Amino acid sequence: MRILFYLLQKEFLQIVRNKTILRLIFILPVVQLLVLVNAATLDMKNLQISIVDHDHSSLSNRLVSELNASPFFEIQEVCDNVSQGKVLIEDGSSDLLIVIADGFEKSAFEGETGYLQLLANAVNSQQAQLGFAYLQQVAQQLLGNFSTEISGFTRDPAVSVASSYWYNPELNYKFFMVPGILVVLVSVVGMFLTSMNLVREKEMGTIEQINVTPVRKSTFIVAKLLPFLFIGLFELALGLMIGRFIYNVPMEGSLWLVFGVATLYLTGLLGLGLLLSSFSSSQQQVTFVSYFFLLVFILMSGIFTSVDNMPEWGQRINLINPLFYFIDVMRSILLKGAGFFDLWKPVLGISLLAVTLVTLSVLNYRKTS
Amino acid sequence: MISIQSLSKKFDKIRALDRVTFTVNEGELFGVIGPDGAGKSTLFRIVLSLLLPDEGTVSIWGLDPVRDYRAIRKIVGYMPGKFSLYEDLTVEENLRFFASVFETSIEENYYLIKDIYQQIEPFRKRPAGKLSGGMKQKLALSCALIHKPRLLVLDEPTTGVDAVSRSEFWSILQKLKGFGITIIVATPYMDEASLCDRVALIQKGRILDVATPSEIVAGFKDKLFGVSGGNMHHLLLACRQFGGTATVFPFGEELHLTFNGGGDSSEELEKYLKTKGVEEVFIRPVSPDIEDRFMALMSRHQE
Structure with a gap:
C-alpha cells in the first residue's frame, strides 16, 4: 500500500510537470463543449428555397408567404420557370425548388388533388428528406385551413395525429449533444493518456528500472491507471458543470449513478488503453492505434446518428462498443431520469467489457514484459 | 556468491548465450569484457530476473532468478546501459522515488552514495533529462545504490562518457567494494578490464576465459x-x-x-x-x- 502511494505520488508529479497535457486537461472539455455542441447541430434551419408559381392564385400566394414565415425555410427567389429554378439548385444557391402547378387553387376549391412538386439537392439526403417533411407539413396545414374557410365548418379527420416529444419537449438539440460530447471527452482522456503514459515508460527505458525493483506488476498497473481514472471523472464533473450552467441541460437522474457507471466505464477504457500499450513500443504507434479505435467507436456510438438506422451488422458491432453503452446511459440518466434498474442492460454491457478488457490487458502485460 | 551454470539463450536463430559458466566471489569487482553484441546485456538481464534462460541456472547466494525473482529484486541494484531514470523528475525526486520503492530513505543509506551524490547535489532541483552525460551516470549509480544492494550490476556504465569521468567512475567502484558490495560490470573497453579483480572474456555468447587480468595476460x-x-x-x-x-x-x-x-x-x-x-x-x-x-x-x- 505504501509503495502504491509512492508510485501515485510519482505519477501525479509527472502529470503536473507535463504542462502541455495539464493545460489540455483543463482546456479540452471547455472547448469541446462550447464549440462542438453548437457546431454539431442536426437542426435544419434556414433551408434556401426557390419557388416557381404557375398558379398565380391567392392560395398559391398564401403558400409562399406561409413558407416564408416558417423558420425552416428562407425564400431566395421566385422564378418564372422550372429551368431557371434548376440553375439555382445546380449552382448551389438554393437547396430546394418548389413548383406550384397550374390549377392548384382550383382543385382545392373542388376538393380534388392539387399538385406541388419538390426538387431537392439530395447530395445531403438528410436535408432533402427533412425539407420534404417540412414542406408537407406546411402545405397540409394550409390546405386544412383553406377547406375550413370555404366550407364554414371544420372537417373532422378520421384520424388526427398529435405528436408530443418526451424527455426533450423543445427538441433542443444541445440537450442531446452534451451527454454525447461528454462521453467522447472522458474517453479521449481515459484512453489516450493512459496508453501514452505506459508506452512512455517503455520508450524511455524506465520500465526496466522499475522491473528490477520489488514493485509488483499489479501495483504498478494500478498506480498507472488510478490517476487517469481520477482525471476522467474530474473531466466528467467539469463537463457536467458546463452543461448545467451554459446549456441548462436537465439532470433528471441521479448524479451518483452517472459517476458510478462512469467509473465502471473508465475502468474498461483504461484497460483497453493498457492493452493497446502492451502491443506498442512507441508513443507514435499507440497514438495511431488508439485513434483508430476511438474514431470507429465514436462514429458508431450513436452520438450523431441514430443507431437504429444502422445495418444489422453495425448494430452487432456496437455490442462491443463501450461508447455506445455509455452514451445511452448518459442520455437516459440526464434527460429521462432513468434509474439503475432501467439501465441494467447497458450497465451489464459496460461491466462485461470492463472485466474482459482489464483481464486481457493484465494477462497480456505480464506476458510481454 | 554468484554462480552461473551452463546458461544458454536463443533469440530466433541467434545464440545470444551459449553454455555460459562462471562464478563471482563475494565482494569481488568482476568484469564482463566483450565487444558489442557479445551477449553481455542478455546475460545481465537473465541474472536480474528480467529474462528467462532457455537452459542453465543462476544462483545468487542460493536464490534462483526464475523462482525467487522477488527476493532477488530486493538485493540487486541495476544500472542499465541506456540512461533510464525519469527525465521529467528532478535529481532529488528520482533518488527519493527509488529509495521509497525499496522502502528505505535517502538518509538511511546516504553514506553509500555520499561521494557520488555530492557532485550532483548542486543540481538536485534540475530535471534529470537536463543533466550532462557524466552527471546522468552518477545519478543512475546513486539510484542503483540507494537501497544498499548486495550485488550491483552495471551494464556498460562508461560508454559515451569522457576519459576523466571514466577513471573517476572506476575509482568510485573501487571504493564501493570497500562497503562489501559485489559488483559485476560489463564493458567493451579492454583497458578497463585491468581495473577488475577478475574478468570473463565473452564473444558471440561464449566465455573465452575467466581469470584475473594478470593471469589473462600471462596466458599469452x-x-x-x-x-x-x-x-x-x-x-x-x-x-x-x-x-x-x-x-x-x-x-x-x-x-x-x-x-x-x-x-x-x-x-x-x-x-x-x-x-x-x-x-x-x-x-x-x-x-x-x-x-x-x-x-x-x-x-x-x-x-
Whole structure:
C-alpha cells in the first residue's frame, strides 16, 4: 500500500510537470463543449428555397408567404420557370425548388388533388428528406385551413395525429449533444493518456528500472491507471458543470449513478488503453492505434446518428462498443431520469467489457514484459 | 556468491548465450569484457530476473532468478546501459522515488552514495533529462545504490562518457567494494578490464576465459611484435599475405602480430615488406595486454 502511494505520488508529479497535457486537461472539455455542441447541430434551419408559381392564385400566394414565415425555410427567389429554378439548385444557391402547378387553387376549391412538386439537392439526403417533411407539413396545414374557410365548418379527420416529444419537449438539440460530447471527452482522456503514459515508460527505458525493483506488476498497473481514472471523472464533473450552467441541460437522474457507471466505464477504457500499450513500443504507434479505435467507436456510438438506422451488422458491432453503452446511459440518466434498474442492460454491457478488457490487458502485460 | 551454470539463450536463430559458466566471489569487482553484441546485456538481464534462460541456472547466494525473482529484486541494484531514470523528475525526486520503492530513505543509506551524490547535489532541483552525460551516470549509480544492494550490476556504465569521468567512475567502484558490495560490470573497453579483480572474456555468447587480468595476460605465451610504417591498411594486408604470421591485428597506431610457432621472424618480415614497397618498417617486441589475449582467443575460437 505504501509503495502504491509512492508510485501515485510519482505519477501525479509527472502529470503536473507535463504542462502541455495539464493545460489540455483543463482546456479540452471547455472547448469541446462550447464549440462542438453548437457546431454539431442536426437542426435544419434556414433551408434556401426557390419557388416557381404557375398558379398565380391567392392560395398559391398564401403558400409562399406561409413558407416564408416558417423558420425552416428562407425564400431566395421566385422564378418564372422550372429551368431557371434548376440553375439555382445546380449552382448551389438554393437547396430546394418548389413548383406550384397550374390549377392548384382550383382543385382545392373542388376538393380534388392539387399538385406541388419538390426538387431537392439530395447530395445531403438528410436535408432533402427533412425539407420534404417540412414542406408537407406546411402545405397540409394550409390546405386544412383553406377547406375550413370555404366550407364554414371544420372537417373532422378520421384520424388526427398529435405528436408530443418526451424527455426533450423543445427538441433542443444541445440537450442531446452534451451527454454525447461528454462521453467522447472522458474517453479521449481515459484512453489516450493512459496508453501514452505506459508506452512512455517503455520508450524511455524506465520500465526496466522499475522491473528490477520489488514493485509488483499489479501495483504498478494500478498506480498507472488510478490517476487517469481520477482525471476522467474530474473531466466528467467539469463537463457536467458546463452543461448545467451554459446549456441548462436537465439532470433528471441521479448524479451518483452517472459517476458510478462512469467509473465502471473508465475502468474498461483504461484497460483497453493498457492493452493497446502492451502491443506498442512507441508513443507514435499507440497514438495511431488508439485513434483508430476511438474514431470507429465514436462514429458508431450513436452520438450523431441514430443507431437504429444502422445495418444489422453495425448494430452487432456496437455490442462491443463501450461508447455506445455509455452514451445511452448518459442520455437516459440526464434527460429521462432513468434509474439503475432501467439501465441494467447497458450497465451489464459496460461491466462485461470492463472485466474482459482489464483481464486481457493484465494477462497480456505480464506476458510481454 | 554468484554462480552461473551452463546458461544458454536463443533469440530466433541467434545464440545470444551459449553454455555460459562462471562464478563471482563475494565482494569481488568482476568484469564482463566483450565487444558489442557479445551477449553481455542478455546475460545481465537473465541474472536480474528480467529474462528467462532457455537452459542453465543462476544462483545468487542460493536464490534462483526464475523462482525467487522477488527476493532477488530486493538485493540487486541495476544500472542499465541506456540512461533510464525519469527525465521529467528532478535529481532529488528520482533518488527519493527509488529509495521509497525499496522502502528505505535517502538518509538511511546516504553514506553509500555520499561521494557520488555530492557532485550532483548542486543540481538536485534540475530535471534529470537536463543533466550532462557524466552527471546522468552518477545519478543512475546513486539510484542503483540507494537501497544498499548486495550485488550491483552495471551494464556498460562508461560508454559515451569522457576519459576523466571514466577513471573517476572506476575509482568510485573501487571504493564501493570497500562497503562489501559485489559488483559485476560489463564493458567493451579492454583497458578497463585491468581495473577488475577478475574478468570473463565473452564473444558471440561464449566465455573465452575467466581469470584475473594478470593471469589473462600471462596466458599469452607467444612473442608479440608491434609493426608500423607506411600506410596502415596497406601494411596490414602485406603482413597477412606474408606466410609466416599467425595473427595480425591493428592496435592503436601500430599492428600487433605473432609469428607461426610463437617465434621471431621479424627479419624475414622486414625483407618481405620492402619487396612490397613498404620502405620505412619499424618492428619492435612488445609486451601483450588483455586486448592481445582477447584477440588471440577470439581468432582461435573462430577457426
